Amino acid sequence: MRINSVPTDYHANPPVLCNSFPKSGTHLLKQVLSVLPGTQDFGSFIASQPTLATSKLSLSVMQKKIKKIVAGELVCSHLEYNDALDAALARKNAVHYFIYRDLRDVVVSETYYLTHMNRWHRLHSSYLQLADMEARNTLCIKGGLMDEGLPFDYENIGDRFRNYMGWITSNHCYPVRFEDLIGPTQEQTVRGILEYYLQQSNKELNIEELVNASLKAIQPKKSHTFREGKSGGWKEKLTPSQLQEINRLAGYELKALGYETYE
Numbered sequence: 001m002r003i004n005s006v007p008t009d010y011h012a013n014p015p016v017l018c019n020s021f022p023k024s025g026t027h028l029l030k031q032v033l034s035v036l037p038g039t040q041d042f043g044s045f046i047a048s049q050p051t052l053a054t055s056k057l058s059l060s061v062m063q064k065k066i067k068k069i070v071a072g073e074l075v076c077s078h079l080e081y082n083d084a085l086d087a088a089l090a091r092k093n094a095v096h097y098f099i100y101r102d103l104r105d106v107v108v109s110e111t112y113y114l115t116h117m118n119r120w121h122r123l124h125s126s127y128l129q130l131a132d133m134e135a136r137n138t139l140c141i142k143g144g145l146m147d148e149g150l151p152f153d154y155e156n157i158g159d160r161f162r163n164y165m166g167w168i169t170s171n172h173c174y175p176v177r178f179e180d181l182i183g184p185t186q187e188q189t190v191r192g193i194l195e196y197y198l199q200q201s202n203k204e205l206n207i208e209e210l211v212n213a214s215l216k217a218i219q220p221k222k223s224h225t226f227r228e229g230k231s232g233g234w235k236e237k238l239t240p241s242q243l244q245e246i247n248r249l250a251g252y253e254l255k256a257l258g259y260e261t262y263e
Contacts (some may be wrong), residue, residue: 009071010093013038014201015068017089017096018076021164023109024101025178026076028220032181032190033097035213036197037205038075048075048163051121054152056080063088079165090172094202097193098167101178101249102259103157104234104243111136122151130193142246158250165253177257182220190214196247 016033020026034041046065049056057065059082066088069075078086090095115136116125126149130136143156154165168175174196179190194210197203238246247254247261254261 003041005071005174007048014093014095015069015071015073015075015081017094017098018074019079019097019167019173020077020099021101021106021161022078023106025099025176025181026078026097028181028218029097029099029176029193030074030076031217031219032214033074033197035210036074036194038072040072041074042070044073044075046075048078048080051118055121059084061229067085069094070142070262072075072193078164079162079167081170083166086166086170086172093200094172095197096167096170096173097176097178097196098164098170098173099178099181100161100164100168101255102231102234103161103254104238104246105178105231106123106161107137107140107157107246108234108237109139114140123154126150133237134242135238137242138245141242141249156249157246158253161250175191181218182231186218187211187215190218 003230016036016039018026018030018033020029030041033039046062047057048062062079062082062085066085071090083087111127111133114123117135118124126144127139127236129134130139141157143154143159167173174193176189176193180186191207191211194207194214198205198207234243249259251261
């Protein structure tokens with residue numbers, strides 16, 4: 001049962017924020033964190049721009065949503081970076097994780113998701129009316145404007161990611177690469193995630209038991225948004241001109257995050 005918390009509760013049992021850039025592994029990271037003792041998921045999801053919205057929520061609204069987080073709560077989010085929100089989460093003593101992914105795979109995943117999986121999203125009809133997946137991938141990459149018939153001004157893939165990138169360098173957030181969580185370094189990555197929780201919460205828990213439990217909890221196909229859950233699929237789906245456009249819009253960010261760019 002969800003009950004109000006007092007300040008001391010947040011130090012004894014800190015909330016956990018599973019934050020992500022959309023289509024970067026939200027549910028995968030949530031599965032890893034779901035094994036933390038004393039943590040409960042009440043179904044809350046905080047998004048800077050919810051599925052049904054045509055504009056982003058104001059800073060004051062986002063601050064109110066953070067204020068409602070209770071001690072021990074596991075919250076998922078698509079929360080864009082903002083200094084004030086970073087500080088608000090720190091005041092809650094939230095153990096904050098941010099997962100990101102190769103933006104080329106994000107494009108492929110988001111295109112499929114908005115075309116075939118989320119018919120309630122404001123952009124669904126815009127994607128559906130395009131002739132083929134190539135045209136839809138181009139929309140995902142370049143974005144568009146309301147004047148062009150979209151329900152809102154849809155930023156390009158580079159601008160969309162830059163809204164989140166501040167979390168990667170925040171002193172109050174632990175960044176996670178999607179590829180590390182599904183690849184050969186999975187166990188090492190999970191261990192790092194859980195060790196960060198122990199450091200931030202000051203809880204004395206058996207790290208080996210937590211790691212084993214988290215590895216068993218990782219079942220991507222249980223996510224309602226699961227499609228393939230792999231990395232590198234963009235090589236088969238995106239055209240050379242689309243890859244060049246992504247380089248133009250987000251090449252700096254890809255290189256800064258350690259992804260090899262298309263030449």
